[in-house]
Amino acid sequence: MIFNYPSEKSIGRFCFGKRWLHWHSPYHIHFFSKKSITKLASDNGFGIQMNKSITDSIWLLWQWAHLFIHGRKGVASTLWKSDGYFDSSTNKRWDIRLYLLLKLMRPHAFLTRFADLCGLGDNQLCIFVKK
Numbered sequence: 147m148i149f150n151y152p153s154e155k156s157i158g159r160f161c162f163g164k165r166w167l168h169w170h171s172p173y174h175i176h177f178f179s180k181k182s183i184t185k186l187a188s189d190n191g192f193g194i195q196m197n198k199s200i201t202d203s204i205w206l207l208w209q210w211a212h213l214f215i216h217g218r219k220g221v222a223s224t225l226w227k228s229d230g231y232f233d234s235s236t237n238k239r240w241d242i243r244l245y246l247l248l249k250l251m252r253p254h255a256f257l258t259r260f261a262d263l264c265g266l267g268d269n270q271l272c273i274f275v276k277k
Contacts, residue, residue: 147192149272153199154179157266158209167209168268183272192274201267203258210254211245 152168153159154177159166168174178186180197187194248254261267 147274151178151270153268153270155266156268157261158268162209165213167212187274191277193277195273195275197270197272199262199265199267200271201258201262201269203255205268206254206258207249210248
């Protein structure tokens with residue numbers, strides 16, 4: 147079995163605190179540490195073949211955007227439009243321009259790979275194997 151879950155040891159979790167992008171239900175109801183995921187596997191007759199930090203770099207870009215481009219509480223953000231683009235009325239705002247510049251320059255790709263290399267990325271990929 148393959149489990150993909152937000153890492154409770156993520157550097158993003160500590161840097162962004164309550165504004166961390168992965169605090170969203172109903173998708174993420176449980177968070178695991180390496181110890182708790184190992185116990186879950188063991189208690190159910192599985193061993194762990196692999197458990198490592200593998201994070202899609204777009205999540206960090208969206209995290210930055212989430213910090214700057216957010217609507218009022220209860221109002222949908224333009225960041226989450228289904229076509230992935232902002233409407234033209236928002237393109238004049240400095241925060242949208244900053245987001246688009248970061249998207250083009252891709253510093254999030256390097257930072258995400260570095261966090262994964264250190265085991266501190268936002269996402270854990272775990273493969274269970276039957277004992």
